[in-house]
Amino acid sequence: MSQNSPFAFTDAFRDGLPVPIPRFTGLPKYNFVYGHNDPSEVPAETLAQIASRVIARDGALLGKYNLGHGPQGHEGLRDFVADKVARTRGIAATRDDVAITSGSLQGMDLVNQLLLAPGDTVILESLTYGGAIAKARARGAHVVGAPLDGGGLDMAALRGILEDLRQQGVRPKYIYTIPTVQNPTGSILSLERRRELIALSREFAVPIFEDECYADVRWAAGDAPPALYSLAPAQVIHIGSFSKSLAPALRVGYVIADWSVLSQLLACKGDGGTGALEQMVVAEYFSQSFDDHLARLTPALRGKLDTLVEALEKEFGTDVEIFMPEGGIFLWVKLPDEVDVRSFAAAALEQGVAFNPGPDWACDPEEARSHMRLCFALPSKQQIREGIAELARICHAHTGRPRRSANVARG
Amino acid sequence: MSQNSPFAFTDAFRDGLPVPIPRFTGLPKYNFVYGHNDPSEVPAETLAQIASRVIARDGALLGKYNLGHGPQGHEGLRDFVADKVARTRGIAATRDDVAITSGSLQGMDLVNQLLLAPGDTVILESLTYGGAIAKARARGAHVVGAPLDGGGLDMAALRGILEDLRQQGVRPKYIYTIPTVQNPTGSILSLERRRELIALSREFAVPIFEDECYADVRWAAGDAPPALYSLAPAQVIHIGSFSKSLAPALRVGYVIADWSVLSQLLACKGDGGTGALEQMVVAEYFSQSFDDHLARLTPALRGKLDTLVEALEKEFGTDVEIFMPEGGIFLWVKLPDEVDVRSFAAAALEQGVAFNPGPDWACDPEEARSHMRLCFALPSKQQIREGIAELARICHAHTGRPRRSANVARG
Incomplete structure (x- = not known):
């Protein structure tokens, strides 16, 4: 131990802590994780006026x-x-x-x-x-x-x-x-x-x-x-x-x-x-x-969901089962039983495509080994299309599925 | 148990919880507790402009x-x-x-x-x-x-x-x-x-x-x-x-x-x-x-401290020992050893004067039984003078101290 480190803080840590986080290196290019919302639906100009008014007043x-x-x-x-x-x-x-x-x-x-x-x-x-x-x-x-x-x-x-x-x-x-x-x-x-x-x-x-x-x-x-x-x-x-x-x-x-x-x-x-x-x-x-805001936001999100579903059907064909949501910002999908999404999640992230592996959203991880949660609110429609194409490519490279994308048989 | 309450939530509470809070009924009239700041030193107009600019931009x-x-x-x-x-x-x-x-x-x-x-x-x-x-x-x-x-x-x-x-x-x-x-x-x-x-x-x-x-x-x-x-x-x-x-x-x-x-x-x-x-x-x-803000804020706070010290000296005379702070928003004071501030803290609060009893700020409560912490940032100078006069009155009613206030012997 160096002169500057007479002890390690880690010695004092209690037991049972979660895994330390890595250094943040930016959001992934194709980001289908967490609950980000659609930045273009944040009413920045209106919020700016509102904030100015309430702060001046209160x-x-x-x-x-x-x-x-x-x-x-x-x-x-x-x-x-x-x-x-x-x-x-x-x-x-x-x-x-x-x-x-x-x-x-x-x-x-x-x-x-x-x-x-x-x-x-x-x-x-x-x-x-x-x-x-x-x-x-x-x-x-x-x-x-x-x-x-x-x-x-x-x-x-x-x-x-x-x-x-x-x-x-x-x-x-x-x-x-x-x-x-x-x-x-x-x-x-x-x-x-x-x-x-x-x-x-x-x-x-x-x-x-x-x-x-x-x-x-x-x-x-x-x-x-x-x-x-x-x-x-x-x-x-x-x-x-x-x-x-x-x-x-x-x-x-x-x-x-x-x-x-x-x-x-x-x-x-x-x-x-x-x-x-x-x-x-x-x-x-x-x-x-509130009502006006939701009346704008929900169709915009719905439109992105439709784009995501189209992209999945195009890129994954019959290899993807889609659970159409009644609202929200994410889509739950299932790949064939033999696909364990954990086998390519890290590789996908390295290549700029982030998704939530099903096992992280399950009390029993094995129950959702073939599932993914895809948040569609943040990426643009163009990014959704590109990202799902990338995801299909990466998934195929690691699992052999999907076998066909857009009528073209893969490798 | 009524039809509408098939069980009490409290049955499910874990052991060792803190005491539940009471309903909030407003801040006390003479408020010398916690770390409130001076509302007149919050640069509301400037913050309103700043907020408007950053939200419009980001x-x-x-x-x-x-x-x-x-x-x-x-x-x-x-x-x-x-x-x-x-x-x-x-x-x-x-x-x-x-x-x-x-x-x-x-x-x-x-x-x-x-x-x-x-x-x-x-x-x-x-x-x-x-x-x-x-x-x-x-x-x-x-x-x-x-x-x-x-x-x-x-x-x-x-x-x-x-x-x-x-x-x-x-x-x-x-x-x-x-x-x-x-x-x-x-x-x-x-x-x-x-x-x-x-x-x-x-x-x-x-x-x-x-x-x-x-x-x-x-x-x-x-x-x-x-x-x-x-x-x-x-x-x-x-x-x-x-x-x-x-x-x-x-x-x-x-x-x-x-x-x-x-x-x-x-x-x-x-x-x-x-x-x-x-x-x-x-x-x-x-x-x-930052520098400009602090250059305005600290003299304003210092001025309130001076008002508080003057008021304490006037109302408590030699019965109060003052620990002059090097900064901050509070003053630590001590009453005579025989005074336990807990004996009148609740009564003072009921009468609109809130202070932090010393025992709450001490590892061993008894060590600080005669102490009070008085935050001076929130009340106006007028409120400081009135509140300390009230505090002296209430303290005397419960403890017999201070014996003299402003050259006048108390009852």
């Missing part, structure tokens, strides 16, 4: 933690959230039922912090947001995956899991679900199944953790059944976000829950408040323009 | 997580931080050594997450930021308080603590210190003591966790010794903030550390990034106006 309040609005966050934004979820998700709430968080991810962290101790059990959808799996496991929880079909959670299977756990004396801490534009499968849970889920939660006394971060971005607005929270507020913790409806670099999300939950959750939120400037701007913009 | 980037700048945060802000700490704190760093966090509190959370497991030991200054004590204890760490004198950490006492712990086979995970405008005592550690501290860290192989969140707000700019990080980068994790130098409702702070630390710390930062709009605005404003 900027002095920035001198106070939380603008002096208290730990639940910006009052106007909470009013907007309450109004929005009433109009679009059937939720009867006021600003008092809403806590603003730094993205829905902080909401998820806080719910986990509230409920999970090492050894606890949680039920997640068998295919779900990778971060939800990782965050629960990082707190030492045992993750049980509940099967999905084309309509979302399979209620008979969920009942079986709950009964098995009860027989083992295990009461899960929550059932985590993304009922409205499920991640990654894109389905919307029917009202009938929602009612069944509420009944199971009641029967087994297991809270529901409802993540609706994609619910505002649907192809046919208004056609989704009401949020689980609206059906049984005493059984559900509800989180949402503006990352998908506006922009993910703005870190603004929310939790809606009973005060017995919020009061304890906010006691754990030792962050000095969520960024106020972002709350001010989102509140001002969306209080006026 | 707003589309908000469509990408972290603006596409990667997990360390906004490149321009990291450049500014590196430049600022080079100029003002003697730190040789580039943007690669800086990670932007959601306030320095997130930095603190991440350092704790990185290093602390239940049963670990940490050394804190015996009087220190209450959040630092609470956060370490929340992770199950054993907190050892190291004595301070008027010049900050007492190095002989610290050596004794380190030797005792070594004899017990305990290697502390860090020595947490606020060397430059100590919280709550307001002292600045001398260069000689900084060198001794570095030597102790080296000898006992214990990292230093340096919190400089107040370092930019000093009465005599330039006269503070260089940061501990600058003296021994391989031994120190350094955090800082813009809450005190600009506005606390903006959640922007930073960590400077070796890549072995940052790469692991950022792997734990599962928040989707720090709010980008706040980073954009702080970067743009402070890249141009």
Whole structure:
């Protein structure tokens, strides 16, 4: 050890940390990962005017933690959230039922912090947001995956899991679900199944953790059944976000829950408040323009989805199975069973094509070994076409599939 | 249990949670708590123009997580931080050594997450930021308080603590210190003591966790010794903030550390990034106006401090001992030994006067039973005078002290 390094910090690290990140070297050329949004749909000029107006008007309040609005966050934004979820998700709430968080991810962290101790059990959808799996496991929880079909959670299977756990004396801490534009499968849970889920939660006394971060971005607005929270507020913790409806670099999300939950959750939120400037701007913009904004955004995203589907059909032909989403910013696809997408994910990234391997979005990685999640919001249509062509080329080089692309047999 | 509440969420809560928060009912009339800043010193008009300019220019980037700048945060802000700490704190760093966090509190959370497991030991200054004590204890760490004198950490006492712990086979995970405008005592550690501290860290192989969140707000700019990080980068994790130098409702702070630390710390930062709009605005404003801003802010704060000291001397006379700070936004004071400030803190709050009781800022609460921390940045000078008069009245009603206020004997 050199004179300048009398000890290694790493010696002091606790056990069980995640893998260190590599140095950031820029986004990949063809970027189908994560939840980036469409930069051309960010209303930069309007947001610039809005920001100028709200800061000139309320900027002095920035001198106070939380603008002096208290730990639940910006009052106007909470009013907007309450109004929005009433109009679009059937939720009867006021600003008092809403806590603003730094993205829905902080909401998820806080719910986990509230409920999970090492050894606890949680039920997640068998295919779900990778971060939800990782965050629960990082707190030492045992993750049980509940099967999905084309309509979302399979209620008979969920009942079986709950009964098995009860027989083992295990009461899960929550059932985590993304009922409205499920991640990654894109389905919307029917009202009938929602009612069944509420009944199971009641029967087994297991809270529901409802993540609706994609619910505002649907192809046919208004056609989704009401949020689980609206059906049984005493059984559900509800989180949402503006990352998908506006922009993910703005870190603004929310939790809606009973005060017995919020009061304890906010006691754990030792962050000095969520960024106020972002709350001010989102509140001002969306209080006026939420419906208009979504009316522009969703067709633009839908158009990119169509381009992606066309490109996949052209480049992968019958070797790709497509799960058409009801909204959102990603597409879940499956390659033939013999293809393990992990066999070419790293090579693809090296060659500038990034996708989310199915195993990262599955409680049991093997279940999704042939799947990919493709986010279509960030790349242009041209980049989508080029990127999928590249992906097909790379996939073929490593797996022999797809055998044909655009009527041309490959090597 | 009613039909609507088939179970109580609280049954599912894990053990060891903090006390739930009460409903927020507004800020107290005379507010001497926390780290609020002076609202009249927030340059609202300028920030409005800045925000408008940066969003019009770079707003589309908000469509990408972290603006596409990667997990360390906004490149321009990291450049500014590196430049600022080079100029003002003697730190040789580039943007690669800086990670932007959601306030320095997130930095603190991440350092704790990185290093602390239940049963670990940490050394804190015996009087220190209450959040630092609470956060370490929340992770199950054993907190050892190291004595301070008027010049900050007492190095002989610290050596004794380190030797005792070594004899017990305990290697502390860090020595947490606020060397430059100590919280709550307001002292600045001398260069000689900084060198001794570095030597102790080296000898006992214990990292230093340096919190400089107040370092930019000093009465005599330039006269503070260089940061501990600058003296021994391989031994120190350094955090800082813009809450005190600009506005606390903006959640922007930073960590400077070796890549072995940052790469692991950022792997734990599962928040989707720090709010980008706040980073954009702080970067743009402070890249141009940091020195000018501080040149306006610090005399304004100093003026309020003088008002506070005058008011205390008038209302408490010889019953108050004042620890004049070298900068910052708070004053540490002591009442006579027989006064326990906890005996009237709640009553004062009910009557509209909020202060931080000394015991909340002490590893051993009893050590600071007669102390108060008074933040002077938020209230106007008029409010300071009125609030301290009220405080003296309430204190006297509960403790019989102060006996005289403004030459008038009290009841």
